[in-house]
Amino acid sequence: MSSRSPVKNVRIASWNVGGGKGLRLEAAERRRRSGALQRDLEGIVGGWDPDIVLLQEVTEFGEGEAERFVKPPLEYYCCFSRALDSLQHPHHRKWSNRGVETHTRTSQGQAILWKRSVTHAAFWNGNRQTGPGLQASEVRYETGIYSGNRDTEPRLVVVAHFVFDVCRSPVDLFVANLHLSTLRHERAGVIVRDRLGSHVRRAQLHWVLCGIVSRVNRFRSQQRMAPAVWVLGGDFNASPGSPEIRMLEENGFVDLNGQKGHGTKRHGQNSAATHTVDYLFAGIAGTSIDPVVLGRQAAKNPKPLEKSVSDHLPIVADLPLESLCLGVDESVTILDRHLQPASECKHFGNHGKVFTSCPELAR
Numbered sequence: 001m002s003s004r005s006p007v008k009n010v011r012i013a014s015w016n017v018g019g020g021k022g023l024r025l026e027a028a029e030r031r032r033r034s035g036a037l038q039r040d041l042e043g044i045v046g047g048w049d050p051d052i053v054l055l056q057e058v059t060e061f062g063e064g065e066a067e068r069f070v071k072p073p074l075e076y077y078c079c080f081s082r083a084l085d086s087l088q089h090p091h092h093r094k095w096s097n098r099g100v101e102t103h104t105r106t107s108q109g110q111a112i113l114w115k116r117s118v119t120h121a122a123f124w125n126g127n128r129q130t131g132p133g134l135q136a137s138e139v140r141y142e143t144g145i146y147s148g149n150r151d152t153e154p155r156l157v158v159v160a161h162f163v164f165d166v167c168r169s170p171v172d173l174f175v176a177n178l179h180l181s182t183l184r185h186e187r188a189g190v191i192v193r194d195r196l197g198s199h200v201r202r203a204q205l206h207w208v209l210c211g212i213v214s215r216v217n218r219f220r221s222q223q224r225m226a227p228a229v230w231v232l233g234g235d236f237n238a239s240p241g242s243p244e245i246r247m248l249e250e251n252g253f254v255d256l257n258g259q260k261g262h263g264t265k266r267h268g269q270n271s272a273a274t275h276t277v278d279y280l281f282a283g284i285a286g287t288s289i290d291p292v293v294l295g296r297q298a299a300k301n302p303k304p305l306e307k308s309v310s311d312h313l314p315i316v317a318d319l320p321l322e323s324l325c326l327g328v329d330e331s332v333t334i335l336d337r338h339l340q341p342a343s344e345c346k347h348f349g350n351h352g353k354v355f356t357s358c359p360e361l362a363r
Contacts, residue, residue, distance in 0.1 A: 008166075011049065011317070012053075012231060012317055013050040013053045015041075015053070016056040016057050016278060017056070017312075019058050023106065040307065044314050052112065052162065055070065056179040058070060058109055059106070060106070060109075062105060075116055080111045081109045081136065081156060083179070086106040120134050123159070139211070139212060140154055141155040141157075142154050150181070150184055155180060158177040159174060159176045160174070161174055172225075172228040173231065174231070176231070180204050181204065182197060198238070198242060227287050229321070232248070233279065233280040236277055236278070240255075253285070254285050258298040264276050264277060264304045266312075273304065278304070280317045294320060297319070300318075301318060
């Protein structure tokens with residue numbers, strides 16, 4: 001048995017820092033905005049003390065941390081993953097900037113921050129360690145050749161494996177940092193674009209649920225390992241009640257932020273939020289976590305945090321791990337009941353014939 005102190009809740013934050021807008025700024029203005037974002041991040045960490053922070057739309061100019069839009073606070077480690085960059089996805093519309101040298105590698109992607117005291121593990125086993133060497137897995141959504149616009153921008157899901165001591169045994173927590181697609185002319189009264197955007201995001205979530213969650217859960221079931229807790233967090237570019245969000249809810253994921261306030265997305269720094277696109281989902285309810293306890297905590301978790309230089313507001317939620325005290329044999333039995341055979345994985349929920357069967361993905 002581990003000598004580490006048991007925890008009751010894990011606190012997770014998610015924030016789209018809006019770094020992509022910095023690509024259009026002169027160098028001096030970019031550094032000013034970066035400093036303001038850094039102060040906001042320090043405020044989130046200082047005020048809420050999250051164990052894990054998910055960041056989207058982080059930009060980096062040059063190699064390493066030469067000039068990254070946000071950097072980890074001293075008490076955190078950071079893992080940065082490139083979704084696209086000026087070398088692999090060159091296009092003048094995206095990367096042309098008077099404040100950046102033309103030969104400088106410019107990148108945009110996602111980052112996971114975690115406390116230095118938090119334990120992480122290799123993706124497929126429970127070999128625990130602390131320190132900066134997070135073995136994150138990157139799953140990419142390629143759309144073909146990049147033509148410099150949102151419609152063709154590749155997207156990325158970054159998955160990390162953390163371990164927390166709960167009751168008398170460790171609990172495996174898999175965290176996926178998502179930034180789903182949004183298309184040009186969505187939410188502008190062009191219904192055909194809204195429907196197409198929803199279709200694209202459902203296809204991306206299909207890969208998450210079938211190609212990531214199901215694949216890991218099936219492996220753990222075959223190895224008679226206790227079921228993992230999953231957190232899917234980030235910028236989903238979808239509104240509450242949309243087909244994308246219903247797709248998650250119908251498959252056992254619970255929105256950890258029941259209080260939405262005015263939303264998480266606004267049109268500018270000084271304007272109020274108008275709609276919600278950022279989420280933290282936890283699951284799988286009834287398989288690896290008690291849905292009743294989860295629902296109660298979701299109602300208590302705070303509204304989006306108002307102070308933000310970005311056009312997205314940060315969200316913070318506590319995940320009640322104290323509801324997980326199942327033995328391995330019992331939890332494996334529960335997991336087996338919730339995993340369909342690969343041949344039965346046809347499509348998720350009542351979303352029409354959007355997805356074909358996925359026997360290979362579920363294996």
